[in-house]
Amino acid sequence: MLKKSIKWLLIPMVLVSAAVILYGWYLSGRIEKRFSARLWRVPSTVYSDTTLLYPGQGFDRKNLAAKLESLGYRTVAGPPQKQGEMRLAKGYLEAYLNDLKIPAQHRPGNPVRLRFDRGRIKSIERIDTGERLPILELEPEEIGQFYGPERERRQLVSIRQVPPNLVRATLAAEDSRFYGHHGFDPVGILRAFYVNLRAGRIRQGGSTITQQLAKNFFLTPERTISRKLNELVMSVVIELKYQKDEILEIYLNDIYLGQNGTVAIDGVGEACLFYFAKSVKDISLAEAATIAGIIRAPGRYSPYIDKERCRQRRDAVLKAMSAKNWISDPELQAALVQPIETVGESAAVKKAPYFMDYLSHQLESLYSPDDLTRLGLAIYTTLDTRVQYAAEQALYRGLRRLESSIATLKRADPAQKLQGAVVVIQPKTGFILAMVGGRDYAASQYNRITQSRRQPGSAFKPFIYLAALDQLTPASRLSNEPRTYMIGGRPWTPENAAQEVEGETSVSMRTALATSNNRATVDLAMKTGLEQVVEKTVPFQFSTPIKPYPSLALGAFEVVPLELARAYCVFAGGGTLPHPLSIKDVTDDHGRLLSQSHLNIERLISPAKAYIITDMLKSVVSEGTARALSGWNLPGPFAGKTGTTNNFRDAWFVGYTPDILALVWVGFDNGDPVKASGAKAALPIWAELVKTIPQYISGADFKMPDGVVARTVCSESGLLAAGRTCPLPIKEIFLEDRVPDQPCPLHPARNAIKDLIDGIKDLFGGRP
Amino acid sequence: MALKISSAAAHRHQGFIFGVVCGLLLFGCMPQTKVSVHDKQTIPAPLPARKPSELPTVKPDSAQAQAAEALVDQGRQLLAQGAPDAAIRVLERSVALDSNSGLNYYYLAEAWLMKQNVQQAREFNRLADLHLGRDPEWKTRIDRQNDRISTLGH
Numbered sequence: 047m048l049k050k051s052i053k054w055l056l057i058p059m060v061l062v063s064a065a066v067i068l069y070g071w072y073l074s075g076r077i078e079k080r081f082s083a084r085l086w087r088v089p090s091t092v093y094s095d096t097t098l099l100y101p102g103q104g105f106d107r108k109n110l111a112a113k114l115e116s117l118g119y120r121t122v123a124g125p126p127q128k129q130g131e132m133r134l135a136k137g138y139l140e141a142y143l144n145d146l147k148i149p150a151q152h153r154p155g156n157p158v159r160l161r162f163d164r165g166r167i168k169s170i171e172r173i174d175t176g177e178r179l180p181i182l183e184l185e186p187e188e189i190g191q192f193y194g195p196e197r198e199r200r201q202l203v204s205i206r207q208v209p210p211n212l213v214r215a216t217l218a219a220e221d222s223r224f225y226g227h228h229g230f231d232p233v234g235i236l237r238a239f240y241v242n243l244r245a246g247r248i249r250q251g252g253s254t255i256t257q258q259l260a261k262n263f264f265l266t267p268e269r270t271i272s273r274k275l276n277e278l279v280m281s282v283v284i285e286l287k288y289q290k291d292e293i294l295e296i297y298l299n300d301i302y303l304g305q306n307g308t309v310a311i312d313g314v315g316e317a318c319l320f321y322f323a324k325s326v327k328d329i330s331l332a333e334a335a336t337i338a339g340i341i342r343a344p345g346r347y348s349p350y351i352d353k354e355r356c357r358q359r360r361d362a363v364l365k366a367m368s369a370k371n372w373i374s375d376p377e378l379q380a381a382l383v384q385p386i387e388t389v390g391e392s393a394a395v396k397k398a399p400y401f402m403d404y405l406s407h408q409l410e411s412l413y414s415p416d417d418l419t420r421l422g423l424a425i426y427t428t429l430d431t432r433v434q435y436a437a438e439q440a441l442y443r444g445l446r447r448l449e450s451s452i453a454t455l456k457r458a459d460p461a462q463k464l465q466g467a468v469v470v471i472q473p474k475t476g477f478i479l480a481m482v483g484g485r486d487y488a489a490s491q492y493n494r495i496t497q498s499r500r501q502p503g504s505a506f507k508p509f510i511y512l513a514a515l516d517q518l519t520p521a522s523r524l525s526n527e528p529r530t531y532m533i534g535g536r537p538w539t540p541e542n543a544a545q546e547v548e549g550e551t552s553v554s555m556r557t558a559l560a561t562s563n564n565r566a567t568v569d570l571a572m573k574t575g576l577e578q579v580v581e582k583t584v585p586f587q588f589s590t591p592i593k594p595y596p597s598l599a600l601g602a603f604e605v606v607p608l609e610l611a612r613a614y615c616v617f618a619g620g621g622t623l624p625h626p627l628s629i630k631d632v633t634d635d636h637g638r639l640l641s642q643s644h645l646n647i648e649r650l651i652s653p654a655k656a657y658i659i660t661d662m663l664k665s666v667v668s669e670g671t672a673r674a675l676s677g678w679n680l681p682g683p684f685a686g687k688t689g690t691t692n693n694f695r696d697a698w699f700v701g702y703t704p705d706i707l708a709l710v711w712v713g714f715d716n717g718d719p720v721k722a723s724g725a726k727a728a729l730p731i732w733a734e735l736v737k738t739i740p741q742y743i744s745g746a747d748f749k750m751p752d753g754v755v756a757r758t759v760c761s762e763s764g765l766l767a768a769g770r771t772c773p774l775p776i777k778e779i780f781l782e783d784r785v786p787d788q789p790c791p792l793h794p795a796r797n798a799i800k801d802l803i804d805g806i807k808d809l810f811g812g813r814p
Numbered sequence: 815m816a817l818k819i820s821s822a823a824a825h826r827h828q829g830f831i832f833g834v835v836c837g838l839l840l841f842g843c844m845p846q847t848k849v850s851v852h853d854k855q856t857i858p859a860p861l862p863a864r865k866p867s868e869l870p871t872v873k874p875d876s877a878q879a880q881a882a883e884a885l886v887d888q889g890r891q892l893l894a895q896g897a898p899d900a901a902i903r904v905l906e907r908s909v910a911l912d913s914n915s916g917l918n919y920y921y922l923a924e925a926w927l928m929k930q931n932v933q934q935a936r937e938f939n940r941l942a943d944l945h946l947g948r949d950p951e952w953k954t955r956i957d958r959q960n961d962r963i964s965t966l967g968h
């Protein structure tokens with residue numbers, strides 16, 4: 047009988063044991079698979095370039111303070127004592143710099159003082175050592191993140207980075223016996239049961255940290271017996287397979303800790319940044335208790351929702367820590383009187399949305415869109431947020447101004463509105479500093495800098511003039527007479543837009559470019575040879591076809607705006623074509639370098655030719671179609687070219703200094719006329735942009751390279767005026783091997799004796 | 815069911831049951847090993863350090879050029895420390911500030927040489943020659959650098 051009873055007891059025990067083993071084995075595999083894979087989708091973060099500051103740079107105090115504010119620096123009344131603090135005083139700015147941590151560079155934060163004089167940085171010195179600094183680099187600024195469908199923000203932290211106070215506060219708030227139990231806490235469950243029984247409702251949960259983890263990763267939130275049992279078994283398995291610190295690390299990175307708009311704030315690393323703008327390792331005891339207190343119900347205890355309730359919860363956590371003797375009484379008292387000082391909620395928005403789209407396209411060959419939303423990469427770019435902001439503002443205001451001055455340009459439908467686009471590049475490096483692909487990203491994500499193809503009009507002319515430099519000089523005369531060309535069997539007669547050159551049968555090459563003379567430019571293209579012109583444009587790597595038709599001289603073939611801006615870099619950068627660069631470094635979520643892009647330039651034309659085209663484009667600004675720029679009181683010199691296409695469909699201005707190049711396009715997506723020239727529609731946007739980024743405008747002139755010489759020539763013949771009686775001699779520059787060697791044939795030679803007599807008269811004031 | 819192993823005297827039976835469950839589960843888990851939750855990735859080892867040559871200085875003539883020169887100095891120091899990647903970043907910034915000095919191009923060529931990238935080294939050597947080639951002393955050094963690039967290329 048006993049034997050039979052034992053047998054009946056053993057059979058179910060063996061069966062249950064076998065079932066438990068099998069289930070444990072199954073769960074173990076499932077847990078291992080889940081935990082050995084990437085645990086969370088961590089959005090990749092995009093950063094701007096660092097900001098370089100140096101004595102003599104055009105950067106006023108307020109502009110710099112705005113930059114520091116956008117980097118998260120807080121203004122304080124006294125001298126900055128901690129990283130991230132700054133003080134703005136008369137004539138100077140003090141800041142305690144944050145650590146600069148970028149790939150291949152690490153500079154610890156230190157206090158600095160920048161003195162200013164008339165809108166320029168006068169000096170930079172370290173406050174602690176008094177050392178004068180020739181150069182200073184500010185940390186990069188976050189531009190945006192590539193979110194996955196969950197729209198979560200998470201800054202992963204290692205358990206070694208988490209300060210003991212945050213660990214203790216979390217345990218005090220959620221699971222004080224964490225290091226003593228094996229996945230579930232019977233005492234905790236009984237206590238919760240008792241509290242809930244007395245209250246008559248659910249007031250306290252008995253779940254351990256491990257149970258919460260099991261629930262979050264593997265189970266649904268429903269409250270059923272089977273789910274609870276599953277949770278218990280899983281907790282035990284997790285505890286068996288992983289060490290306590292590993293479990294806690296996963297938990298601290300996983301927990302939901304608030305909401306920023308539509309984006310969830312997950313993990314203590316992100317929460318410390320979101321609430322206190324601090325790295326997790328830097329938070330105080332009171333802040334640690336605040337974060338730990340939020341875990342229970344972020345919607346209820348977030349300081350952004352109810353500061354008083356948040357403080358009460360924090361105090362409860364602090365007292366629980368004290369009750370466990372995890373903090374001393376003085377520590378408790380000091381923390382209890384601390385106010386809850388948050389950094390302030392700012393919306394999680396992309397700062398340069400078109401640039402972000404361009405980046406994701408650039409990154410496609412390296413990382414899939416899915417990878418970008420889950421691998422937590424750090425992408426360091428070339429963008430300058432101050433230039434980006436200036437470009438966005440200039441475009442927005444410029445289009446509004448234009449719509450106000452020409453009422454018929456206004457459209458009610460956002461999709462039909464007048465559009466514009468701006469790109470700013472460093473011509474010598476190809477670094478893209480700013481990109482605005484349209485007037486409103488929310489209304490249209492179409493990037494008019496990288497995706498559109500538009501006729502450049504006269505903005506293409508410099509390439510025609512460049513092609514001619516092998517045969518002609520800036521002083522060469524071009525025909526300004528009406529002429530009809532046959533294109534595809536049809537007659538075509540180019541007309542001039544500017545009336546001021548009417549009546550002159552010929553103009554100099556310099557004047558023709560400055561005044562954007564159509565007849566003379568077509569004449570030039572024909573003289574050079576259309577095939578030759580097309581051949582000369584090939585190295586500029588336009589992706590759109592350019593064919594040998596006379597209308598090519600007037601920019602009839604479409605170009606991608608970014609490619610046009612890049613091509614102009616050849617003139618601004620002394621003859622080298624840069625590869626447009628937007629991404630500098632990519633690191634993984636542990637800061638390990640994954641990829642780098644470097645300055646990549648290609649010599650296309652000689653510095654001498656680049657200088658001559660630039661010098662002619664300076665005439666466009668000083669006396670040609672862009673002379674309105676002089677009214678903006680900008681510290682030039684500038685070179686640039688306007689562009690207007692048939693029926694005013696497109697308005698362009700591409701302008702540059704030795705340091706910066708910006709292209710502005712204005713038009714309608716559907717090709718409706720803008721009813722304004724490049725000088726009227728695009729140039730003011732360019733001018734406003736440049737006015738607000740003095741840090742990039744040094745005022746330095748383009749440096750004349752070897753291979754360029756200056757000669758005095760007759761303005762009528764373009765030949766040497768030395769020893770002749772030319773009425774309007776001018777100084778012109780030439781390629782060393784293209785200097786005119788003939789004297790002016792239009793005016794007779796000077797009489798040496800008469801010159802001597804005139805000279806003597808001059809000496810005694812005899813001539814008026 | 816209350817389980818607590820730290821107070822074994824008070825809860826011996828519960829401890830025993832917990833031990834059995836854990837033992838069984840442990841057995842179930844045996845084929846698998848403890849795993850780390852961190853991904854592992856290696857960083858390439860740095861290239862050997864190389865001392866930059868002693869070179870004559872070129873006087874900058876503006877605040878911007880002075881800043882560019884300060885960056886060239888930083889770049890030189892980084893090269894001396896055997897950190898060509900960091901040096902390239904700094905020297906690229908120098909080019910943005912002053913592309914006429916030629917010093918930045920010379921050291922960029924040196925950095926790319928250190929990274930054994932012949933094509934980039936050659937391009938920057940050519941640019942250095944364009945800007946500094948009229949100075950006889952620099953010309954000698956640029957030519958020597960070009961020889962080293964050619965040797966590496968072969």
